[in-house]
Amino acid sequence: MNTKRKTILSIFGTRPEAIKMAPLVKALAAEPGIRSVVCVTGQHRSMLQQVLDLFDITPHHDLAVMSENQSLNGLIARLITSIDDVVTKEQPDRVLVHGDTTTATAGALAAFHRQVPVAHVEAGLRTGDMSSPWPEEMNRRFVDVVSDLMFVPTPRSHANLVKETLHGRAFVTGNTVIDALHSVTKRIDSQDALRRKLDARFAFLDPSKKLILVTGHRRESFGRGLRDICAALVRIAKRTDVQIVYPVHLNPNVRATVISALGGAPNVFLVEPQDYLGFVRLLQRATLVLTDSGGVQEEAPALGKPVLVMREVTERPEAIDAGTAVLVGTDSDAIAATVHLLLDDTSARAAFSRNVNPYGDGRASARIVAALAGRPFEEFKPVTPGGTKDSARVSREAFA
């Protein structure tokens, strides 16, 4: 019998990858037939460290590549050479990358060049528009091309892959973000002292007002898109029944626009990026969520929170089809009108606040580990039926 353990090298470097890889890294470490090696690239620094601390992950390799306001080409050049050193040293049987970041592309390419098989977690997401999200749509397509195993979150993402000529095998696992969300909500819900501590960070909030939680950081929105989002927030904040909390991403291009447009605006609280516990607690307390984030689009529906997606297209249409998210774009009028509608029409808000879980059931990591270990497993089947692309357009038009 061959008892040699397989070495799996997991590579990630940004906040969302770390949140989504954390449950998987834990599950890999507990698998007897696998030697799990973790390499963080440090594409993000403090926003990555917040997640590593929370999930108690000590990486075997930390490449510390981040530089201030990094360019994509400078970043990928640093990533390729430093990941190559790790791949050469560890001689893994397989490399695992996540999602659509520059780290994912560099990890996949560095492994491919060394003829190491690549598995892609969160494969198959597509907008069909190479300019949005940019550069992520290219990154995720590229990683799927080189992967021989693709772990796709939903049947819809699986259908995207079926249309392409790819050499890998795909499994529908659910999104590991729901595994992470479950573990954190369990902690918050079961520990009164922790909940009080998290709420104390936001002692300035008036509990009689409705909380609107905002995030926005996409590169394709830099400039006009982000300015229009901020203009909408200024209008919404004129209402006396709301308070807006916006944890501002550390990208200097985001901070310059957001701080100049919203710093000092009444009812708008700009705060530093929250650790995952603090952010999930804000999600739990929110009445509405406004975001262009991929991960937040997946988490909010699982907590029964209506989401306005401030993008022109989304690769995560499942919540829109389920009727709990609406694609509003970055137009100020559309954002403000949709927020007013959802705040003033309680039945519309109730319809959008249904707790749905199109993205996962909390068992994605277990399925991925089973696939890597060669054990059979049942693929993820969402309870919410999938819809068509047209229904995404209809709900946007209905609210714009």
Ligand code: UD1
């Ligand atoms: C990256 C990903 C994006 C993902 C986002 C999640 C790419 C091309 N983009 O975008 O897909 O949605 O992360 O947040 O991979 N910074 C800090 N400290 C940090 C993190 C960032 O100071 O902890 C600043 C640095 O100046 C850095 C800049 O933000 O140069 C941009 O970081 P980068 O990872 O290149 O791009 P993001 O916009 O964060």
Ligand code: UDP
């Ligand atoms: N998040 C967080 N703190 C914050 C804002 C977001 O922990 O202040 C979490 C959020 O819950 C989600 C992830 O970060 O899991 C999303 O990351 P981001 O929006 O940076 O990237 P994207 O998902 O758009 O790639």
